[in-house]
Amino acid sequence: MSSDELLPAEPGAGSGARGTSAFARRLAGSIAVLALAVGWLAFANIAQGPRLNDAQLDVQRTTVLAGQKLTLEVNQSVASLDEAGIVIEPEAAVTAEIDDRTITLTFDAPLAHATDYTVRVPGVVGAVQPTPATLEYEFTTPGTDLYTLIRRSDRGEPDVVQRKPLDGGEPETVFEAPRIQEFAHSGDLLLAVTIEDDGSNLLFVTDMRQGEPQQFGIPRGASIRDLAVSTTNPLAALVLSSPEIDGVRDFDRELIAIDLSTNGGMELLPVLGLDGEKSHVSSWMFVPGTTSVVVQDFEQSVFVVDVIAKQQPSPLGVHTELRGFVPGTTQLIVADPDRGVRFDLADGSSTTLELASADIADHVYPGPITMLDGRSRYLISLVAATVEGDRNVRSSVLAEVDDDGELREVFAPADEASLIREYCVSPNAQFVAVAQSPQAGTVDGYRENPGFTEMMTTVVEIATGRTVMSAVGGFSEWCSD
Amino acid sequence: MSRPQLRDARRDQRSPARPHTSGRQHHHGAIERPRGRAGLGLALGLGLVLFFVGIRVFAPEALGDLLSNTVQDFFTLSISVIIESLPFVFLGILLSIGVQVWLPDGFLLRHLPKNAVVRRVTLSLLGVLLPVCECGNVPLTRGLILRGLTVGESMTFLLAAPILNPVTIITTYQAFGWSDGILVSRILGGFVIANLIGWIYSRHPSPMSLLTPKFQASCAHAHDEVPASRSRRSVDMFAKETAAMMPALFVGSAIAGLIQVTVSRDVLLTLGQNPILSVFALMALAFVVAICSNVDAFFILAFGSTFMPGAIVAFLVFGPMIDVKMLALMRTTFTAKTLVQVTVVVGLASAALGLAVNTLA
Numbered sequence: 053m054s055s056d057e058l059l060p061a062e063p064g065a066g067s068g069a070r071g072t073s074a075f076a077r078r079l080a081g082s083i084a085v086l087a088l089a090v091g092w093l094a095f096a097n098i099a100q101g102p103r104l105n106d107a108q109l110d111v112q113r114t115t116v117l118a119g120q121k122l123t124l125e126v127n128q129s130v131a132s133l134d135e136a137g138i139v140i141e142p143e144a145a146v147t148a149e150i151d152d153r154t155i156t157l158t159f160d161a162p163l164a165h166a167t168d169y170t171v172r173v174p175g176v177v178g179a180v181q182p183t184p185a186t187l188e189y190e191f192t193t194p195g196t197d198l199y200t201l202i203r204r205s206d207r208g209e210p211d212v213v214q215r216k217p218l219d220g221g222e223p224e225t226v227f228e229a230p231r232i233q234e235f236a237h238s239g240d241l242l243l244a245v246t247i248e249d250d251g252s253n254l255l256f257v258t259d260m261r262q263g264e265p266q267q268f269g270i271p272r273g274a275s276i277r278d279l280a281v282s283t284t285n286p287l288a289a290l291v292l293s294s295p296e297i298d299g300v301r302d303f304d305r306e307l308i309a310i311d312l313s314t315n316g317g318m319e320l321l322p323v324l325g326l327d328g329e330k331s332h333v334s335s336w337m338f339v340p341g342t343t344s345v346v347v348q349d350f351e352q353s354v355f356v357v358d359v360i361a362k363q364q365p366s367p368l369g370v371h372t373e374l375r376g377f378v379p380g381t382t383q384l385i386v387a388d389p390d391r392g393v394r395f396d397l398a399d400g401s402s403t404t405l406e407l408a409s410a411d412i413a414d415h416v417y418p419g420p421i422t423m424l425d426g427r428s429r430y431l432i433s434l435v436a437a438t439v440e441g442d443r444n445v446r447s448s449v450l451a452e453v454d455d456d457g458e459l460r461e462v463f464a465p466a467d468e469a470s471l472i473r474e475y476c477v478s479p480n481a482q483f484v485a486v487a488q489s490p491q492a493g494t495v496d497g498y499r500e501n502p503g504f505t506e507m508m509t510t511v512v513e514i515a516t517g518r519t520v521m522s523a524v525g526g527f528s529e530w531c532s533d
Numbered sequence: 534m535s536r537p538q539l540r541d542a543r544r545d546q547r548s549p550a551r552p553h554t555s556g557r558q559h560h561h562g563a564i565e566r567p568r569g570r571a572g573l574g575l576a577l578g579l580g581l582v583l584f585f586v587g588i589r590v591f592a593p594e595a596l597g598d599l600l601s602n603t604v605q606d607f608f609t610l611s612i613s614v615i616i617e618s619l620p621f622v623f624l625g626i627l628l629s630i631g632v633q634v635w636l637p638d639g640f641l642l643r644h645l646p647k648n649a650v651v652r653r654v655t656l657s658l659l660g661v662l663l664p665v666c667e668c669g670n671v672p673l674t675r676g677l678i679l680r681g682l683t684v685g686e687s688m689t690f691l692l693a694a695p696i697l698n699p700v701t702i703i704t705t706y707q708a709f710g711w712s713d714g715i716l717v718s719r720i721l722g723g724f725v726i727a728n729l730i731g732w733i734y735s736r737h738p739s740p741m742s743l744l745t746p747k748f749q750a751s752c753a754h755a756h757d758e759v760p761a762s763r764s765r766r767s768v769d770m771f772a773k774e775t776a777a778m779m780p781a782l783f784v785g786s787a788i789a790g791l792i793q794v795t796v797s798r799d800v801l802l803t804l805g806q807n808p809i810l811s812v813f814a815l816m817a818l819a820f821v822v823a824i825c826s827n828v829d830a831f832f833i834l835a836f837g838s839t840f841m842p843g844a845i846v847a848f849l850v851f852g853p854m855i856d857v858k859m860l861a862l863m864r865t866t867f868t869a870k871t872l873v874q875v876t877v878v879v880g881l882a883s884a885a886l887g888l889a890v891n892t893l894a
Contacts, residue, residue: 075736079874082733086881093888097808100892105713127841127891128806153806180807 101185102126102178105153114163115193116283116479117341118380122146122171124155124187126178134175134184141170148173155187161425162380162480166195166219195219196478198485199242200509202525203496205231213244215260216523218483218511223523226260234501236288236532238281238312243268243288245276251499255279255290257318268310268318271295271302277500280532282338283479286312287359289323289345291333305332307347309359321359325349326367335374339382339397340479346384346397348374354386356397368395368402378423379481385423408457419448419472424481424514428455431462431484431514433472448472450486452514463512463519473504476531483520485528486510503527603794611790615783626775630767642681653689653731656682657724660694660701667695667826667853671862675748678866684740688875689731691863695826695853696723705849708830713842713894715849722850722886726879733878743871745864788822793835805836811844812887816880819852826853842894847887854879 106125114120133155135148145160155173163169173187197215205211211232216223227235231247242258244265253276255268270276271294279290289309294302309321323345325331332350339346343360352372357365368386371393375385382397385405392405407428412418419433435448448471450463465472465488474487489504496503507526512519597605646652660670674691678684695701696719709715737743761769804814815833824832826849833840833848840848853859855876863872 072738075733075738078733078736079878082729082878083881086878086885089885090881090888093885093892094809096892097888128808178806 098181099183101181101183102128102130102176102187103185104187104189107189107191109191111191111193113284113341114159115165115196115482116162116380118159118161119341120159120162122157122159122189122191124157124173124189126153126155126176126187128181129153129179130155131177131179132175133173133177137174139170139172139174141172142167144169146171162482163193164480164482165193165478168192198509198511198521198523199226199235199237199529200523200525201232201235201503201527203232203498203503203505203507206496206505212525213242214523214525216521218520220521227256227258227265229256231498233276233498234279234527234532235529236279236281237529238286238288241286241312243279243281243310245279245290247498247500251275252295274303275500278333278336280336280338281312282343284341285343287338287343288312289336289338289359291336304330305334305350306330307333307336307345309345311360323347323357323359324365326353326355326365328364337374337376339384340377340380341382344397346374366400376422378426379477379479381426383423383426408453408455410451410453410457410459412459420475422475422477424452424477429453431475431477433475435471446471446491448488450475450484450512460517462514462517463510470508473507474526474531476528477514478530482513482515483511484514485530486512487526487528489526501527606794607790609790610793611786615786623775626771630770634763634766634770642677649735650732653686653728653735656686656690657693657727657731658697659690660696660698667691667856667859670694671859671866675866678744683735684737684743685731685734688734689727691727692730692854692875692879693723693727696720696850697727698826700827701830701853704827705830708834709837709845713845714890715842715846718846718886718890719849722846722883723853726850726854726882726886729882730875730878743867745866745868748866784823786824792818792822805840805844808841808843808891809888811841812847812884812891815840815844815848816851816883816887819848820856822852823856823858824852829853841891843887843889843891846890847883850886851879851883854883 103126104124105127108123108125110120129152130150133148133150138146138148138157140146142164144163146157147160149156149158155176157171157173169191171187171189171191175184176187177184195218197217199213199215201211201213203211210228210230212225213227213232213235214223215226226237226242227244229244229246233245233247233253235242235244237243237260240260242260244256244258246254246256248254250273252273253270255270255276256265257268258265270292273295275293277291279288281288287309289307291305292303292308293305307323309323311319311321322330323333323336325347326349331347334348334350334352336345336347338344339356342358344356344358346354346356346368347365348354348371352370354368354371354374355365356368357363368384371386371388373387375387375392377384378394384395384397386393386395392407393402394405395402405428407421407430410418410432412434413436415438416434416436419435421430421432423430430453431450432453433448433450435446438445447468448465449461450472452460452462454460462484463472463475463486467490469490469492470488471491472486472488475484477484487503487507487509489507493504493506496505503526508522508524509526509528510519510522600608646655670691673694674687677690678687682690702716702720705716705719711717734740734743741749805811815836819829822829822832829849829852833845837845860872860876867875
């Protein structure tokens with residue numbers, strides 16, 4: 053008996069020389085085919101250039117902050133790329149850096165809302181594969197809603213906070229109370245300050261996914277002003293004063309931050325002054341993209357302090373007024389009687405603000421200005437006053453002034469009987485929310501954060517002057533950022 | 534002649550040739566020696582454990598500072614691989630015992646399809662039921678050959694089972710998820726390559742010539758087993774499997790730690806970014822490291838950001854089929870010529886798969 057009889061052979065397997073030859077052909081053929089495949093695939097690998105493995109971008113932050121980074125992970129070390137040839141559609145300025153396998157594109161300014169962007173990086177040459185390749189990445193930025201406050205208490209109806217998408221859609225009431233002083237929203241949380249019959253304030257926090265407002269614990273009879281939230285971190289802050297009881301006042305115009313994060317448990321974070329003691333706060337605002345606030349006390353001392361890290365405040369000197377930040381940046385604008393100053397809180401530098409003056413007629417009076425970028429482009433509201441017959445006629449317009457002082461109208465009320473009462477720029481400087489009301493309108497009688505009756509807010513795209521949407525009410529959330 | 538007839542004929546021919554008397558004497562003699570060795574091994578093991586516990590308890594904290602950073606890194610990296618691997622190795626052993634000891638004799642063979650291709654496909658998926666490391670599959674494969682599988686079929690099982698089993702698939706998923714198609718490429722690659730080998734060797738006219746003379750001789754003693762309860766056999770098998778696995782695991786972990794602390798990261802990076810060299814570099818690493826397929830995904834995860842996905846796929850496909858440890862184990866069954874042929878085919882196929890993934894991923 054041969055040893056092979058011990059083991060079964062496959063059906064179809066030959067025997068003897070013929071079988072051996074067939075097996076050898078099958079084995080050699082398989083090896084040859086595999087070797088050819090390895091050679092061809094190796095050539096294909098060499099012939100193709102670097103490829104994009106992965107990309108990372110926080111699209112939520114791209115619309116509220118400048119300096120956001122798109123990280124392109126390439127499948128090998130990058131030797132060079134054609135930086136001048138980088139194309140972003142729609143146009144956006146970027147700077148590129150190479151670090152081994154990573155190409156980082158930093159956007160100079162915040163991006164537009166609800167926009168499909170395409171990024172093309174040409175001439176990418178790998179350290180291993182010399183064939184230049186073009187990397188392409190697409191992303192879409194999120195849309196946004198506009199929140200407005202509609203005061204109707206003069207008509208005996210409750211005040212409401214409404215939310216309306218910028219791309220159309222029906223307004224939705226997200227909070228209602230007999231009298232609402234101010235509000236702010238962070239993610240799904242809406243914070244609203246209401247006014248009691250005795251004039252004191254209550255603070256409500258509403259999770260808009262569930263809808264039931266919860267009263268936030270503040271001292272009985274306290275008053276609140278300047279409520280605002282961070283556009284990038286789950287933080288809110290307000291200036292709190294409590295009534296004097298037995299000669300003791302627990303809070304006296306103190307800035308209190310609230311940690312809105314899930315882990316924060318709505319913790320109250322008192323913000324102390326330069327001397328480490330409680331300070332009386334005149335005005336304040338969040339530094340975009342950080343957990344810091346810039347504070348001006350009643351002695352007009354301005355300082356920056358991180359409400360989470362509890363570090364020593366950084367003084368910025370004494371200044372007359374906080375004007376705000378260049379949208380999406382950490383460039384703070386302050387005003388003094390003799391000049392304006394731009395502080396870059398990222399590096400601590402400061403420069404005198406030099407703005408090109410617009411050529412306006414004698415009967416036109418300039419209103420507040422808002423910086424639009426890090427150069428000298430700004431928005432300004434103008435009111436023209438003329439005498440027609442025996443009556444004064446007023447009209448208002450919102451205009452953009454460019455680096456050369458050229459004036460361009462952005463918005464004017466369609467109804468000449470209306471006046472621009474307030475305007476606020478979106479965090480990415482793409483839109484401006486203009487609050488207008490009839491010239492004949494009266495003040496609404498709210499002691500803190502007063503407004504006008506019959507207010508209407510119009511959102512306008514600054515670059516084109518296109519009206520994006522209109523909503524009833526005023527006090528756009530962009531005014532409290 | 535049909536296959537069942539061949540198997541029956543073989544059994545008939547083999548039965549009278551079984552040297553029961555000598556075989557049993559051999560086994561009876563062998564029973565005493567393992568017990569003696571087991572006692573010695575147990576004592577040594579306990580001694581080592583006590584020794585290390587003693588070091589941990591009585592040595593001053595500062596003693597660790599005497600070791601250089603490189604040595605500390607070596608121990609940390611090696612031990613981390615062992616800690617990651619152990620649960621899965623033991624799980625594999627327990628499942629293997631369940632299938633080998635507790636399933637009725639011949640159960641699997643009776644239920645295999647008759648068609649050769651479908652039969653190989655079924656065998657390549659049998660790892661789902663026999664989820665053990667590749668080193669555990671070698672003795673199992675020998676047993677399957679003895680019970681009537683052809684060499685081609687047994688090779689298909691041997692090469693596929695370490696990859697196409699739930700433990701390996703789950704650990705690969707845990708390590709890489711669905712990223713870069715690594716998991717899918719590993720599963721499909723293992724399946725195709727194992728069936729390719731089975732298809733090639735199904736044509737061999739003289740399958741017995743693929744086996745070593747020693748294994749042919751051992752066939753005669755295949756059924757000389759000491760009567761024992763299933764529980765006893767389970768315990769014995771656990772001891773045997775553990776004894777086979779642990780040295781391989783410890784050596785593999787030590788080599789893994791050694792490579793990570795001695796091989797310059799720049800060298801790895803340079804190799805890892807080359808779409809061609811990275812594939813062959815990780816195949817070479819898989820060959821040397823010889824780490825169990827149940828845990829190799831965790832091992833190579835450390836290189837995940839350094840090497841291209843195709844190289845990782847080549848590592849995860851080639852390693853479970855061919856490595857130093859597997860060749861040593863397979864040499865107990867197959868001739869050197871057969872192993873060279875299998876290694877060349879598996880190597881080329883794994884390289885082609887890795888390069889294809891690098892081209893497409």
